[in-house]
Amino acid sequence: xxxxxxxxxSVADAGQIKKVTDIINSDDGRRxxxxxxxxxxxxxxxxxxDLLIQLGExxxxxxSHKEAYDQIIDRFRSIIAELGLSESVLWDxxxxxxxxxxxxxxxxxxIDALKSCGEDGSAxxxxxxxxxxxxxxSYVNPKEAGILVSDQPGGAIxxxxxFERLYQLREREEILVIPGFFGFTPEGTLVTFSRGGSDIxxxxxxxxxxxxxxxxxxxxxxVYCVNPMFVKEPKQLTSLxxxxxxxxxxxxxxxxxxxxxxxxxxEKIPVCIKNTNNPKAxxxxxxxxxxxxEQHVVGIASDHGFLNLYVSKYLMNREIGFGRKLLQILxxxxxxxxxxxxxxxxMSVVIREHQLPKEKEEIVIRRIKDxxxxxxxxxxxxxxxxxxxxxxxxxxxxxxxRAASAFREAGVNIEMINQGSSEVSMMFGVKSDGxxxxxxxxxxxxxx
Ligand code: ASP
Numbered sequence: 001x002x003x004x005x006x007x008x009x010s011v012a013d014a015g016q017i018k019k020v021t022d023i024i025n026s027d028d029g030r031r032x033x034x035x036x037x038x039x040x041x042x043x044x045x046x047x048x049x050d051l052l053i054q055l056g057e058x059x060x061x062x063x064s065h066k067e068a069y070d071q072i073i074d075r076f077r078s079i080i081a082e083l084g085l086s087e088s089v090l091w092d093x094x095x096x097x098x099x100x101x102x103x104x105x106x107x108x109x110x111i112d113a114l115k116s117c118g119e120d121g122s123a124x125x126x127x128x129x130x131x132x133x134x135x136x137x138s139y140v141n142p143k144e145a146g147i148l149v150s151d152q153p154g155g156a157i158x159x160x161x162x163f164e165r166l167y168q169l170r171e172r173e174e175i176l177v178i179p180g181f182f183g184f185t186p187e188g189t190l191v192t193f194s195r196g197g198s199d200i201x202x203x204x205x206x207x208x209x210x211x212x213x214x215x216x217x218x219x220x221x222x223v224y225c226v227n228p229m230f231v232k233e234p235k236q237l238t239s240l241x242x243x244x245x246x247x248x249x250x251x252x253x254x255x256x257x258x259x260x261x262x263x264x265x266x267e268k269i270p271v272c273i274k275n276t277n278n279p280k281a282x283x284x285x286x287x288x289x290x291x292x293x294e295q296h297v298v299g300i301a302s303d304h305g306f307l308n309l310y311v312s313k314y315l316m317n318r319e320i321g322f323g324r325k326l327l328q329i330l331x332x333x334x335x336x337x338x339x340x341x342x343x344x345x346x347m348s349v350v351i352r353e354h355q356l357p358k359e360k361e362e363i364v365i366r367r368i369k370d371x372x373x374x375x376x377x378x379x380x381x382x383x384x385x386x387x388x389x390x391x392x393x394x395x396x397x398x399x400x401x402r403a404a405s406a407f408r409e410a411g412v413n414i415e416m417i418n419q420g421s422s423e424v425s426m427m428f429g430v431k432s433d434g435x436x437x438x439x440x441x442x443x444x445x446x447x448x
Contacts (some may be wrong), residue, residue, distance in 0.1 A: 001170075002029040003211040005180060005202030008039020008047055009219040010276040011122045014082035021130055023217065023279050024175065030215070032169065034180045034205055035126055036198040037118020038075055048075055048118035049181075049195075052097075056111040059104045072097065076121050089128045093121040112153045112182065112192045119179035119198060127177040137175040142183050145169060145176075147204060149183035149191050156183055156191040158204050158263065166208025178205060199260035203271070207263035214264050214271045216256060221281040223248070223255055223273055225447060226300045230439045235447055237298060239285045245271075247389045247425040248301045261286070296392035296399060297446045302439050304384040304432045305353050306338070308416065311368060312346035312376040322372065323347060329367045333360055338385075339427060341418040346376075348416060350429065353381060383415065384435040386428045388442065394423035402445050403428070410434065410441035 006020050024030045037048040051072045058065035073094060080090050097117045103110030123139050130137035146165025149156035162183070169176060180198025182190055193200045199216060206214035222236040223245075240248070242265040249258040255273055264271050265288070274283035316322050323340070326347065330337055339350040356364065361379060368377045393399050400417075403426065407414050416429030430438055 001031055001209065001211050002027070002213045002215055003032045003034065003202060003206035003209060004030045004215045004217065005034040005198060006036065006126075006276060007198065007216070007218045008036040008049075010039075010217050011035055011037075011126065012039045012041045012045075014079050016276065017079065017083060017126060017129060019276050019279075020126065020217075021133060021135070023276065024130065025133075025135055026279075029212070031175055032205060032209060032211070033126065033175060033177045034198060034202040035119060035122040035177065036180055037122055038079070046071070048072060048121070049115060051075075052114050052118055053111070055101070056104050056114045059101060060108055060111070065101075069097075069101075072117075076125070079125060083125070083129050083132070085125070085128050085132060089124055092124055093117070096120055109153055109189075113190045115154075115192050116179065116182040116190055119181045123177045123179035127175075130175060130177070135175060136173075137177055138172070140169070140176045140178045142178060142201070143188075145178055145205070146208075147183035147201065148186055149193075151185045151187070151189060151191060153191055155194050156197075158183065158200070159186070162204060163208040163263075166205060167210065169205075170209055194257075194259070196257045197259075199257035200263075203260040203263040206269050206271075207267040210267060211269055214269050215274055216271060217274050217276045217279075218255055219275060219277060220255060220273075221275045221278055221283070223284040223299075225298060226439060226443050227302060230302075230436050231443045234443065237284050238282060239287060239290060240298060241290055241391055242271075242286055242288060243424045244298055244389050244391060245286045247387060248299045250301070250387075290391065293392065295390065296396045297388050297390040298392075299389045300386065300439055300442050300446070301389060302384060302386045302435055304382075304435055306350055306383040306385055306429070307353050307356060308380045308383050308429065309349040309351060309356075309364070310346065310376070310378045310380065311349075311372070311374050313372065313374040314345055316345045316347065325372055326368065329364060329371065333364055333367075335360065335364065339418050341416055350383070350385065350416070380415075382432045384430055384432045386430060386435065386438055386442065387425045388428075388446065389425045391424055393426065400426060403442060406441040406445035407438055409445075410437040412438040412441075 039047045055068035100114040103113050127137045127139040148159040148162045180201035182192040224234045226234045246261050249256045271286040272283050335355045337349045337351050412434035418427040
């Protein structure tokens, strides 16, 4: 039994939805389907979720929201017309959007209900079309499915009770179509996961149903070992471990949400990334253990938009609790951090830039100076992180030296190095303007 998730580009228009239903019907095991909201049809297009967010923000600001509203309804209307479905499907979708708009008007937190309408509409559409072509299918709302989440709007976390409830869905005989991206708190409030979160729903559903495979259909043949924007036709990865994929997707591999692996991993359900536009391609398998392989480094991930909060204080190493107090200040100000490499008298905390807007930066710096009596505190913005990833790295001598040579050849200064004790990845911090050339040079060092 397979749980299959289709991303936004796979449900972007009627033609794509026909490909989706062909894929579902080509394999009897594909019984539970999770869908994203209609995504981009061409590069300048706007995703339905982004339109819904615009719509919600206009309502909150009290300005006209007609344009975004009409665009959303038109997207659904044209898909429904082209698929030859009844108008009643459009009325159902419209009713949910109108109800969500009323919710946003009384409570700004209601924006999650509005954001969820893209996925919800896709699921209504896909199930209606399956029935239209004589494949028995039902739309299943996440509430009915039993997806319970924490009350963290825009960043929900699944609650453990969900998995047992989801298991009941195995009884159902028809194909089930579940909208991705959201769940309900135990009190019944609709809350979404973080952006791109339909992957998370797919993984939760696969884990709950104890599926044999979680297939994640997107628009690439496989996961590449490096961002194809930086390197032309990079090597494709046919298999990866969960740990490798987690590290890669955390740092810029946008094919799969970095939080989506955990549920599948806990139940040891293999994940296969496949292409809706080329379903015959083998795709990339993500599994728990891999047989021995020669390649030590399997991927190079990179992402920009980081800052480095640098703190130094003479004899820091002797001051018990210094690190905790520093991180406590960040916790008090609700700033989450990514890495924290440290030296004898200094410590760097790497933070995503959007976590620390200028106003918060001033408060944090002042508190560090006043409360920790440091010698230096500095913030360096425009940082990028590059990670080289591979399970085989921990038994191999010389990886760091090869990487360092690659940075030297690219003429890029390494501002920071961090290797976690898991040794599945090694992270390098550089200034953003050196990112592309450093990644290209690393690719030549490890893959050419
Ligand atoms: N539609 C949501 C987003 O654009 C979730 C998803 O597509 O996975 O973030």
